[in-house]
Amino acid sequence: MESIPTGERVVIGADFNGHVGEGNRGDEEVMGKFGVKERNLEGQMVLDFAKWMDMAVVNTYFQKREEHRVTYESGGRRTQVDYILCRRGNLKEISDCKVVVGESVARQHRMVVCRMTLMVCKKKRSKIEKKTKWWKLKKEECCEEFRQKLRQALGGQVVLPDDWENTAQMIRETGRKVLGVSSGRRKEDKETWWWNEEVQDSVQRKRLAKKKWDMDRTEENRQEYKELQCRVKREVSKAKQKAYDELYTRLNTREGEKDLYRLAR
Secondary structure (H helix, E strand, O other): OOOOOOOOOOEEEEEOOOOOOOOOOOOOOOEOOOOOOOOOHHHHHHHHHHHHOOEEEHHHHOOOOHHHOOOEEEOOEEEOOEEEEEEHHHHHHEEEEEEEEEEEOOOOEEEEEEEEOOOOOOOOOOOOOOOEOHHHHHOHHHHHHHHHHHHHHOOOOOOOOOOHHHHHHHHHHHHHHHHOEOOOOOOOOOOOOOOOHHHHHHHHHHHHHHHHHHHOOOHHHHHHHHHHHHHHHHHHHHHHHHHHHHHHHHHOOHHHHHHHHHHHO
8 A cells, every 4th residue: 555656546345354443532533423333453453554644444434224224144143244444535436335235255244335426636737938939040131139138238249258147048039039939839730741741831821812811901902811711721731631541552572661660659
């Protein structure tokens, strides 16, 4: 139990061979009032284990007739030795726990049934940090503009100042102003390996037409945007078909193994 992370849901069902007893004075945090008969040493060990592991004895929280609480019957002895334990924080997920009369697991033991409603929590999307578009420095015009703006920010100095923290801050601020920052939105994994220059050009024109129509909602702008939408779909369909045809041809060759592994990845 100590090796299991505390955030994981744990349910233990076992014959503990101990009597936790009826009533829960002093042990309210780990058991209910509805046990059977008197507590013994082994039953106290079960409760000590539950306290140590922050668990609860589920059987004792539901008021049932004694017939639905007795888990062991032999030679006229009727007692409760089979228990279900769960983490205390998960008690709210359990709606019922009882003994099924007439169903036996072993000759003397009865079946204990627990009904749980598992609450599955959706993971919150982690917010993506906005990043400076440093990759734009690969373009010569962006690189030159960044160099000039940074020189102005540093007061025209050719040699960098000794105070690196302030210098680094100026570089970052200049980068954000000149190169821009990403939106911070999570991008979906889109299959774009087959894009060619024609598709990229058509998509770019369609985006510009959309911006134009958003700014000026005329019928002419709308028609232009719709036509470019249809054109992009045709270009995408052609490029995709061509790329897959070439891929299938390559896969039949020895050199196509790398493409196959790339697709699998």
